[in-house]
Amino acid sequence: MRVFGRIAVKFRYLVVLIWVGVTIVCVTFLPSLSSVLNSDNSAFLPSDSPSLHALQLDNPFQATGGATTLVVASRNDTQLSADDQTAFTTVLNSIKGVAHIKNVRDQGISSDGKAHKALLEFDIGTGSPDAENIINTIRAKFTSQNLPTGLSFNLTGQLASTVDNNKASADAQRLTQTLSNLAILIMLVLVYRAILAPILTLLAPVLVLILSGPVIAGLVTTGIIQASSVTQAILTILVLGAGTDYGLFLTLRMHEELRRGLTPHEAVIEAVDKVGESISFSAGTVIGAMLCLLLASFGIYRGLGPSLAIAIALMLLAALTFLPALLAIFGKWLFWPAKLKVGVVEKPGAWGQIAVKVVEHPIITLVLGIVAFGGLSIAVFGYSPAGFGGSNTGPSGYDSANGTAAIAAHYPPAVVNPTTVLLKFSDPVWSDLSKVQQAEQSLEKTPVFRSVSGPLNPNGTAITTAQLQSLYSQLGSPSTLAATPPASSQISAQTYNAYRAIAQFISPDGKTVAFYTTLSAGDPTSTPALNAVPSIRKSVSDIAGQVGAVDNGVNGMAAVGYDVSTASDNDLFRIVPIVMLLIALLLALVMRSLVAPIYLVLSVALSFGASFGIAVLIFMTFGGQSGLNFVLPFLMFVFLMALGEDYNILVMSRIREEAQKFSLHTAITDALNATGTTVTSAGLILAATFAVSGIFGATDQIRQLGTGIAIGVILDTFLVRTLLVPSVVALVGRWNWWPSALYRKQEVVERAMDLQAR
Template sequence: MFEALARLAIRFRWLIVAAWVVGAVAGFRLLPGLSNLTQSSNSQFLSASSPSVQAAGLAAPFQARKPSGTAIIVAYRDSGPLTADDAAAVGRAEEAARQVPGVSLVTDAGISKDGQAAEALVTVTAAAANSSTASKTLVDGIRAGFVRAGAPPGLSFHLAGQLAQSVDAQTNTGGTITRFTLIFVVVLLFIVYRAVLAPLITLLPAALAVVVSGLLIAQLAKAGLAVPPIAQLLLIVLLLGAGSDYGLFLTFRFREELAGRAEPRQALVRAVSRVGQAITYSALTVAAALLTLLLAPFGVYRGIGPALAIGIGVLLAASLTLTPALLAIFGRAAFWPVRTKLESPKSMLWGRVAEQAVRRPWLTLAVGVILFGALAAGLVGYRTGGLSSSGASGTDSAAGASVLAGHFPTAGAADQLLLRFSSSVRGNPAMLADADGQLAAAPVFRSIAGPQVSPDGRTVQFLAVPSAGPVGSTAAAGSIPSATAALAAVAHNTGAQAYGVAGPDASAYDIYSASNASLLVVVPVVLLLILVLLGLLLRSLVAPWYLALTVGLSYLSTLGFAMLVFVHLGGNDGLIFVLPLLLFVFSMALGEDYNILVMSRIREEVHGATTLPAALTRAIGITGGTITSAGLILAGTFIVLGLAGGRSDSQELGFSIAFGVLLDTFFVRTLLVPSIAALLGRWNWWPSALSKPDVRTALESSR
């Protein structure tokens, strides 16, 4: 099949290149982009049965026009207290915000104790909050009002809050990450190849896959798929990184075949026929792992999974058609000015490393387990949290958040405590006072404001500030079970028929809970899928188990490293809530990419009737450079996400996945896997024919 695909790519090479380029350009010009259709609020991905969502329903009588999001207007003078002219400008800015379509309410929240800052809470409608395009239009409209307000010299306006953060993050990070990732990958590919055309041949299919898949995902989002903004960032990083990997696998094998004196077209057919299966299984493994996110209870993952899986599918198509077509067009010229030559695997760095690992497999394995175990020890005190409370660094929302933190320590919406009664309670002030007193006496609350009674008199709302920490902090979210228990006691004592806690902390707690539940659902399914795919590829029931276990060990080590750096040393409340699951999926899927390449090559060398130690040395020697280059590129793309993302959550996600990729690249694939394979000998391939003692290989001598 792959040989026929290679011949088709050679025959129709110009048509294939034209189809990809024209299709990407036409789609980019005619179809809406993904950035216009993502949904920006994490809480909207919660299920309708989530306690915070049900409580928000109880709070509906207190909301105008079904508001769904908030932003905070911040005015600040750094040279002293606000003046009368400043106050007038603030009033004009608030009035301008009220005229912006999508704004349902602007509430003046007063002046800070030091008199240097003022804030106003902006509540927006669901339609404005849940559409990336509408959110950006609204945020831009409010900020345009700041200009019209005519701030006196020394007074600055900022727009902070979750809505402004999301818009700023989307506006400032997507393009930045794309540019920096492209620059990084191009530079590294030039270093790896030391050639002019090969880096561009490797990168072009990945870049076009980003464009085409983004357009396809946008159409699904338009049809109703809820896609979070993080999916777009991950799509860019994943496809440019994995696409460069697939391009490296194929291009290096093409160069190897050319070095063996094969004619260019024959070399390309051999390269595609021998590497095409590994690339296909690698992509299928990644896509299958991503699609398991559809099983997750938390809607963010259900949006990320299919979006990235579509991207991997498009990338696979580009890797098996466009890359061979480009290699067919340029042939040996792709590697100019470097001459292709065949090296002895033992003379290569990784060949020598593998030879030592195979000679001392027990020592290599023991050192690896000790190293990984030490890193995994960082998991002591493991906890998640991490709903970012500030915008991307250098943005207007981040500046506003800084002012709020310095001048309004308790800024932000309070948590809402809701009680629903069967009949109106307006004529029962004693009961309302009793409920107020019981809540005020509960240790979980620092202060209680209220009560507020709905127009029909049946719903009562109290506004609460938690004792555990500021509203929006991980500690405050963690106190929600205690807050719910205290409210339940009041509901029981007052005869309320329903109750609930709504607001930012309740939503955050449900998000953390749903994310942790998703981890328990997805992990076993991902493991099962990877075991099945590896078993089919390697025709073995043994090798898949230790390959999956080594990647699992790498995952735990990476998670421990993240806890050590970001929580124990960095002082964060906890790891960003999406990190454990996304790190697991990426670690297992991308780690198995390299497993597939290495084990496929080992199996190929064993079929060549060599001894297992020699097969291991040769396979690692030949693929080691490819895997090292691929790992550095893939890790680098995620480092770019960490550096250019500008937010603490992007930093944690980017750097953690990058560290995991580097662990896989330099330790798992090139040390642990060869040492375990050497220890198992012919049993690596059980129950296939290669595990039989009478097969014409020296597997029998390796035991």
């Protein structure tokens, strides 16, 4: 650590120039993180998920491997005219030339004649950096055409909604980042009572945040990692919060060394030497916890882990090089206009006085803490998960949300956000349409479905099997038909359009049949719908057997949600013990002890239980929400376990440092007096950073996560780290340091104190 400090001081200007130069290069030549995010939870499922199997069955209707979106033309007052239909065809033809469009499938006119929609298939996924440009290009086609007055065109569905959600998230992210920076700066000014120190402390995490986004995005584009909409939000608050913590640890220790009479350069080197190890192991716990997520089966976790690990690794490097270089450049001016009192021993502050009480009454302190935290943890049993399916529409006010509203207004309910039932047969169903009729009737009678839309009622227009067979004989496969009926045809326009719409229900080869359904359990994004998925899949499997289908599947947000829930729960129970073990090992290294890590890890687990219980009370008991986002317990645990140990390491390292010179009780008092302000300041700043996301986050997911972690950090800072942990240290005595040499040294001190007492 001392070497890092000396290099940063000696080559201070070069170090700053290298960091700034590398950041400029990465921002210039690498994509932005927001351009590669993916908000589709199904894209992160394990390859053996039933939902992905259903997606393969759905391939004849919308090819897998690429995203889809919907073009909707509609009128609110009258039916679409011939000019409207011509305009729709013209727009579709112009769209076909847009890059990455693989296919355009006309899905027909609504039964009320006021809307017409088509499916666009792409050869890129929702996380492609080209997605936004493509969607903007298509929407520009709408405005460039001379459209009939009153005809509205909207782009909705998977890719368009993802782009709009990402844009809304980016807007909210900019607001969150601005407010976070402002909150951190104000709190740093209050802590330092100076002008330059707060700015430089914040400058390092801001630079790392600017740098880490393009670096992570570059890795995403190579396919090495995945990035969800959660990644960017968590990245911002984690880097700003943790980076400010590291800056506080370093800068306040430099201030302490300056008061001892060291020169600014000597103070920087001494500060890096004394707290560099604490910062390194603090970052190491976060990096280690994040890398454990590589073991997850759910791609959101597996992509989030390395992304955040990279960011914290860069933050650690900046804390040991870039920030010390800045501190060395500005020296004593850092703390202007406050006056440095060199050589003056300050009286014990509030935390020193509290430490005395804790040391005198450790049992009472510990028992009261455990009872309070245990009581709050009971609320965890009221937890119910939600938010599995992701967003099925664009944000309010955006084009994709308007498109979804247009489909809902003119098409059957099952078309808007369907749970799709897929049946595959060994032979084309055109030879025996009774199988299709039997399947549709059986699905309608099944209690798990509220409504069914299929080949016999496309877009709300009823067609008998006899009519369907006759139309097939006259016109051939519906997937090959032109937008208008042949001039010689006697078929009405309504019947012709209804038959063309069957292309979305019967595959071109006639072997796969799709049915759009709504669920009796409610909205497919709800928890009741998710819980109904096993029954839905069983019912579909039974019907498939009855009609002779060789394969079947259920596709949609409820099915995806259930598979996401299964993967997430499996990861939770598998990875949490690994994270606890890894952090315990890191703590054992920095503490040189096998005893201290046990209660340090348990203290954070207790803090997690209490903070999660409070989150349940806030959002479910008092907030009236049906559940908390499914990522909340997992990510709250990982982040609180990793971030909570930051303060554990700082406090315990200082206790260990003081215990080399004094008795344990004196060491606890001196350490809390020295670090109390640092820990509470850092904790308040970290909590404020997460709280900003809890208030201004773009989604319920981000708001709940920000609020939950902010609560956990506050509990950790003011109760666990400064009250419960010191009380345990006082009770355990010299065994805190077993089997290191300090254990034996403290034993000698205890004997001497015992003799003196006698």
